[in-house]
Amino acid sequence: MMTAAEEVIGEHICCGIGSVPANVRKEDFSGRWPAKIKIYKGARDNLPDEMALCAAMDIFDLALNSTENDILLVLMSGGGSALLPLPTPPLCLEEKLLAIKILSQAGATIQQLNTLRKHLSMVKGGHLASVAYPAQVISLILSDVVGDSLDTIASGPTYPNQSTPQDCLDIISSLDVWQMFPKSITQFLEIKRNECYIEHTFEHVHNVLVGSNRLALLECQRKALHLGYYPVVLSSTLEGEARNVGMVFATLCASLLHGDWEKVAVSAESLHCEQNILLDLRLGHKKPYCLIAGGETTVHVQGSGVGGRNQELALAAAISLRELLSEDEFNRCVFLSAGTDGQDGPTSAAGAYGTADVVEIAQRDGLSPQQFLEQNDSFSFYSTVCHGEYSLVTGHTGTNTMDIQLALVN
Structure with a gap:
């Protein structure tokens, strides 16, 4: 500026x-x-x-x-x-x-x-x-x-x-x-x-x-359309406990993948999506979705770990996706939550990817993603698994219009 x-x-x-x-x-x-x-x-x-x-x-x-x-x-x-x-x-x-x-x-x-x-x-x-x-x-x-x-x-x-x-x-x-x-x-x-x-x-x-966040989301929508996705802006006023929002996002993604429109409607309502979202989602059925949202969630810290709201949101989404998807569906839902300023809480990460396979890999390595979540230790989790491959590190971006959540559902 x-x-x-x-x-x-x-x-x-x-x-x-x-x-x-x-x-x-x-x-x-x-x-x-x-x-x-x-x-x-x-x-x-x-x-x-x-x-x-x-x-x-x-x-x-x-x-x-x-x-x-x-x-x-x-x-x-x-x-x-x-x-x-x-x-x-x-x-x-x-x-x-x-x-x-x-x-x-x-x-x-x-x-x-x-x-x-x-x-x-x-x-x-x-x-x-x-x-x-x-x-x-x-x-x-x-x-x-x-x-x-x-x-x-x-x-x-x-x-x-x-x-x-x-x-x-x-x-x-x-x-x-x-x-x-x-x-x-x-x-x-x-x-x-x-x-x-x-x-x-x-x-x-x-x-x-x-x-504003709204302008950032509209730019995401334009870019996603250019890349061949069916982009839907869900909300620019997302709030609530980060882990709860992550679980709802996972449910929305899995429900879209499975064509369960009743659960899609419930999830959209929980995320306080904008009007006519259900119509937009139905129009894009059988196309690769890019779901776009923004806002600012909160974390009620009860553990002694290190993390940020975006990494906690992504970890909660990953755990839920692992429960909701079959193994051959793992790569069909990819979720990201990140801060537009490039910094998520007191950490060097901007955010993280929430996917079913990051949970699967962690469990194979003897780690408990749920324990990391309960300790509010999402940064440690993402830094450990696959040497940080699922962590998003951008450095400072030079601007800040809150957080952005992106979900790709193919």
């Missing part, structure tokens, strides 16, 4: 600050860094760290010192919450990081996580735009959240905050993590709950959505 902005407005850029993931390379910027933009590389493993904090401090100062003669151009994409951490004093980064980790492991949605982030931050929840006043603020935004809610993407640095400190306290209670939550944060929120708020005007702010 920075490279493209520099190509378009070039000499008009006075200065800039870029906060990018730790393992981004110059090659991702056409072999060079943008000339007038100071680059910080942080948020290793998609978690806020000291380098990301330094970047956020500089970005805050840049906005604060903007004048009515300036335009502050904000380029925002998925991962922005981790790349822009600036806790409100007296809170520190470690406390905020612990709070987010506790909520994540309890199965919090991205909306719940970002609600808390906004109330603990000096830049999120519209604060960045507020401190930039009276400069004009233009935000170009790539959505990585279901529904493309502008107050949730990167925790909404340039969008007015619609939530309250009480909402944060309610989230902590609803996920039953009150006892383990940092006391400094709950006390901070309780104090904020009783404060009077000053409403900030956002007339100087222009937020523009320039990319």
Whole structure:
């Protein structure tokens, strides 16, 4: 996004600050860094760290010192919450990081996580735009959240905050993590709950959505059609527990393969597919399908393993496909779940393939795929079986429009 902005407005850029993931390379910027933009590389493993904090401090100062003669151009994409951490004093980064980790492991949605982030931050929840006043603020935004809610993407640095400190306290209670939550944060929120708020005007702010999961899925559909598949976009708002979604995908694939339209209908309903999907699927009967979906699932962590939602989803799908297909059908259903940013959770993989044969191979090698799943250890599973052949490793892609699921049914 920075490279493209520099190509378009070039000499008009006075200065800039870029906060990018730790393992981004110059090659991702056409072999060079943008000339007038100071680059910080942080948020290793998609978690806020000291380098990301330094970047956020500089970005805050840049906005604060903007004048009515300036335009502050904000380029925002998925991962922005981790790349822009600036806790409100007296809170520190470690406390905020612990709070987010506790909520994540309890199965919090991205909306719940970002609600808390906004109330603990000096830049999120519209604060960045507020401190930039009276400069004009233009935000170009790539959505990585279901529904493309502008107050949730990167925790909404340039969008007015619609939530309250009480909402944060309610989230902590609803996920039953009150006892383990940092006391400094709950006390901070309780104090904020009783404060009077000053409403900030956002007339100087222009937020523009320039990319989304829906656009990514439509491009997948175009490519699949070119490759000779019958492509069907199921949904761009996929949510739910990753392993449950994986099982439903497997059932949908097997039911299509076997022509069991009753189960196809039930599976499509469980995935909250778009209208007329059943008609689309019937029209493609006896053709090679490419089923396409996107969104963002969650994982309620109960084990001690290493993984990500896409790898867990793929592993659950693989286990179910092994149960639902006969051996001569193994190669007729192939499933993939991956993050469009190239990173699935705190791992080096973007996602993984879910096939019946990966389960068969693992079992022949004396491994239990179900045990790996129960331990939330999908990354270890895919790294071990066939030396990682069923793991998808892309490196950072330079963008983020949530996750994509693809299923080929022949």
